[in-house]
Amino acid sequence: MKLMVLIPAFNEENTIVTVIEETKKHLPEADILVINDGSTDNTKKILMQSSGIKVIHLPFNMGIGGAIWTGFNFFCEEGYDFLVRIDGDGQHQPSETRRLLEPIVKGEAVLVIGSRFIEREGYLSSFYRRAGVKLLNILSRLILKKGITDSTSGFRAYNRDAIYLLSKDYPFDYPEPIEIYMLNKKGFKIKEISIKMEERKGGVSSISLMKSYYYLIKVLLTILVNFLYGGNDESLSSDPHSNH
């Protein structure tokens, strides 16, 4: 079983080392891949000095989608079996990755999402954000006919079937809700487990308040376009590699 932990990082000089060390502690068997998404602070320098991890430096800021997509492609090239995504800002607790991975390893789901909202513990984000998250959730419930309580959470575990499918035509902007949509469309099983999230300890959210409206519109547009397009989207068809 080859396990990869994917940590996207954009200007996370204050938190990245802690996240890496915590991850090493809780998942010692995993290969850690950090994607430096064109950081403009000392993140690159810090990463170059850390040992025992793999680092990919993107030549320019590609956004969270581009960083994740790069990690997914690396995952496919190197033939890993499972992937855990942890954000580099310290919001996600590496101590909870085991629980996140469990249903994946057992084959109960191809994607497990760590949700803040099942037991409503820890950091729940600001009012405006929660309103946006809520709207997205209502929509995903309507469209996916599935109760995902935290469709924007980036704390996730995947198996290779999910990664192979998603990496083929990955949504570049704000990919989290669209991942759910893509996998659900192929009939893959998605599971949510309750986790606690910390308020970010450093850096700036990739989504400011103004941008979150753009986020919402963009995600709605993507979901609606896919929804109207129906279930025969060839670009989303699964990769032949995923069958063996």
Add this chain to the structure above:
Amino acid sequence: MNPYPVTPIQIISIIVSFLLLAIIILLIRRKKIREEYAILWVIIFFVFILLSIFRGLIDIISSFLGIQYQPASIFLILIGSLFLLMLHFSIVISDMKKKINTLAMTIAILEAKVPPKKK
């Protein structure tokens, strides 16, 4: 009797249309524009040339569309052409962005796999 007497504006229109077409062709020859991106421009200037030479065309188009005020047809064609061009650019830009991202990702992964140089 010719119902469309030649007016200065018609002559100017014809000259300008030909001039613009000539500029596009020159740019293609000098490799400043790739043919695939110039096709739409060439087609549009051909339409302009036709419209400026055969003024009756506008009347035919207007009556076919039910437009009372003929100049409106010209604006309609002009705005339609610009819309098409801009849409075309959006498609080209999106395609290029996709390719740039793929390129950046490929390079970044390759770079990560190359063992560091010993100094």
